[in-house]
Amino acid sequence: MAKQNNLLIAILTFGVFGILNTEMGVIGILPSLAEFYGVSVSQAGLLVGLFALAIAIAGPTMPLLFSGIDRKKVLLLVLGIFVLGNIVTIFTTNYTVVLIIRFISGLFHPVYVSLAFTIAAASVKKEEAPKAVANVFIGVSAGMVVGVPIVSFIANTASIQMALAFFAVVNALVFMATLIFVPSMPVQEKLSYGAQLSVLKKSITWLSIVGVIFLNASVFGVYSYFAEYLNSVTNMSLNTITIMLFLFGLTNIIGNIIAGKVLTQNAIKTVVTLPFALGVVYIIFFLFGEFTIPMAIVTLFWGVLAGIGANINQYWVMSSAPEAPTFANGLFLTSANIGVTVGSAVGGLFISQLGTQYVLLVGFLSIKLSLVFILLRNYKDSSIQNKLSEHQVS
Missing domain, CATH: 1.20.1250.20 (MFS general substrate transporter like domains)
Incomplete structure (x- = not known):
């Protein structure tokens, strides 16, 4: 049981890293993205700002909307949306399309992250809940700070498309791990x-x-x-x-x-x-x-x-x-x-x-x-x- 919980929390931590990295990873490559999509650097800044705005809007509403659905299905839905969105951003040069994708991803961001905290806390004894949540928070910190230099390194040594592909690969790996290793988690008390x-x-x-x-x-x-x-x-x-x-x-x-x-x-x-x-x-x-x-x-x-x-x-x-x-x-x-x-x-x-x-x-x-x-x-x-x-x- 302990091993199952540890694996579950590890998958959630890696998943939160993927979600946060998609949000914040673009910070280090904004000039390159501006050139790739043919916009100014200030316009490229909307890739971060619009995402954050979507999170602020969706924070109290979207998790509430999905609160009664099997948690595994919700996790897979959000990860699937992020993977598809990441893939589209690799192959399109239409900046408007990318902004729309970023906004939609931002709306689903709080669904995954809030659910990750909830599942982690519920997987252990009540007094151990802060420690379980803290483990998931490692993914938040890594996604916000460590992911930025990683993405910048990939963009500088390979290409901007490979840097964008990194977002897709991380989220796809978490999707597969969730599909295979995370059990069905129907909500017991709706x-x-x-x-x-x-x-x-x-x-x-x-x-x-x-x-x-x-x-x-x-x-x-x-x-x-x-x-x-x-x-x-x-x-x-x-x-x-x-x-x-x-x-x-x-x-x-x-x-x-x-x-x-x-x-x-x-x-x-x-x-x-x-x-x-x-x-x-x-x-x-x-x-x-x-x-x-x-x-x-x-x-x-x-x-x-x-x-x-x-x-x-x-x-x-x-x-x-x-x-x-x-x-x-x-x-x-x-x-x-x-x-x-x-x-x-x-x-x-x-x-x-x-x-x-x-x-x-x-x-x-x-x-x-x-x-x-x-x-x-x-x-x-x-x-x-x-x-x-x-x-x-x-």
Whole structure:
């Protein structure tokens, strides 16, 4: 049974890598894609932006729509859509067609990812769920960060078509593994749409959502412009910056592994501690941003914290609505993507008005706001627990 669960989680992790790599892998080859499709680099940026917009739209709706269907069939459906979409992008030079395919893929992205988290958590004992989800999160981090240099390498050494083919091959392999090794997973207790939507009536759910938006904004508001920060403030070379971003990705994966352990041991303490730890990192960035070695060392710690933070975001929303896990995971994906959008927008505003060094302000402000909503939810949780205790005594 343990071996079956390990294989299932490994397939889900690899699947999430394929889905996230399809989304983010194009970042490193945008100039080449612009030339391939005959558009400007800014227009090619829509390949990322439109995909993210589709995720934000579909996050709370698409997982809900598919929540009552056999989970294996849903996984295969989404992977099939990604494989077909990947194949079409290899052989077409029509940019409009590619944008449509990317948007459709983005709509199904939250279905697979939210279901992967739900299945991983359900495959183990309740107290081991954060660790199982953290393993799947390795696929998220690898797809977002490690996949980018891999795709860039393939494009530079082979061709842009081979780089695009990499997306198709990864998703096709996961499709075959799912078809062969993943058992049928019919939904035992089908929750009505109304029952799942009812979690939105709880104030704890909304406190969690807003807390996650600001927590993710505190990381991605800075990370979105980190390459520019290292270039203009730290004066690193482009090659060194590439290495730094790659190391950030690797330490992000380490953070995922750590998160599974610390969330299992003491979830509340971990959630409350993270904003303070991020605050210390940003203070060091601000004070020593001009020095290469201190920045390199602190970036490694930042990568670990970012990995832990990604797991915290999922846990925080999921734990606010455990009665509707798939819908809750969809809410998490939407919250996280809104956080990225808000953080990058505000970060860009600070840079344009104050200068690159002050992008750290979006990190500080978002941390403070996230902590407010984290503490409010903790207070709400405590009040509910006290009322339940009083009711049991009476």
